Amino acid sequence: MNQSAFIELINPFKDKVFRLAKRLLTSTEEAEDATQEVMVKLWNKKESLDSYGSVEALAMTMTKNYCLDQLKSKRAGNLQIVHNNYTDREPQLDKKLEDSNSLEWVQKIISQLPEQLQILIQLRDVEQYEFDEIAKIVNMNETAIRVALSRARKKIRESMLNTHRYGIQ
């Protein structure tokens, strides 16, 4: 497999990898690094890629594992990822409608969920993977995924309702 064939292969899901990494690692730079890391790993095993059913599912699984490892080592080193790229989006936000503020709230609420739930929300509600695809990526059965997803969505709703009421009072 040469470079251009490989690029063509990864292009459809490169941004999905990036978004999943960003969901978990928060900062854009870290997410870029993670994306690069995963792609280079894929490139290094390019000879054996045919033996995997879906390269996309493989890439997403690798991303998930890589990010969780990163988070684990960060926590072990007592370092926290700072939400430092909110300011980057400020000018854009100003242009948007007033409800952009509540979109940021949603982001905050999701980031407070356990990582496993964040992954599921990202895969289903953002990337819109089918349940059987998610099952391959996270190595869970579909029923468990539905239950966990329901839990995550209800938690988001609950927090949203709280902030909604807070806005009124």
Add this chain to the structure above:
Amino acid sequence: MEFNKIEDILEKYFEGETSIAEENELKEYFSSSNVAQHLEQYKPMFGYFSQVKEQKSTQEIPLKTKKRNVAWLSIAASAVVLLGVGTYFYVSEKNATQVVAQSELGTYDDPEEALAATQKALALLSNKVNVGIESVQYINEYEQSKNKIFKQ
């Protein structure tokens, strides 16, 4: 009636029972301008999901073929090793004659002569050590007089 349908789908959505098509219907409904008042609170949630999906990685991925690097590395490494081994042998060859000459210096055939020479060397050493100790005793003297003056 539209509300009822949306409410039904919402209900299913929070139970994790919706299909992708139904979820798209929700996203579409909540991105439209005529969202029912009591459903307004869900708008940011679905708005957020659609917005996040627009994020793209801008970075180029560097794909290097690593094989060439490895080849160059091994060539460089073997050159270094060869040079090292070569100089080692060259130098030791040169020194070999000197080593033989040096090993003959400082040996005595007569044991008495050897004893005298050893004693002389040891006496020299102990003299030097005594000089060192004497100067330390000076410091001791200072310490004592200091303690006499500055009583704690």
